[in-house]
Amino acid sequence: MLEVKEAVKIATEYIQTLFSERQIPELRLEEVELSPDNQFWEVTLSFVVREPTAYLSLGDAARTREYKIFRINAETGQVQSMKIRKV
Numbered sequence: 494m495l496e497v498k499e500a501v502k503i504a505t506e507y508i509q510t511l512f513s514e515r516q517i518p519e520l521r522l523e524e525v526e527l528s529p530d531n532q533f534w535e536v537t538l539s540f541v542v543r544e545p546t547a548y549l550s551l552g553d554a555a556r557t558r559e560y561k562i563f564r565i566n567a568e569t570g571q572v573q574s575m576k577i578r579k580v
Contacts, residue, residue, distance in 0.1 A: 538561050540559055560578035
């Protein structure tokens, strides 16, 4: 079975390959949980997203944090899914 550090490393590397065309600002580990049946690690990562708003001047953007949950097979290390976590 994968150790927690290995699961986090897999999720971190996976998100970087998904978003390879852009830099992932302020990538941060939020949560890690082993499923009750010990079959999957659920790793939550977050990063900053800049969204333009009508209240800011041109070129400025609001900074929000986006959260992604990665489900990783605890035996094989294969990423099974990525979901958006609602805050």
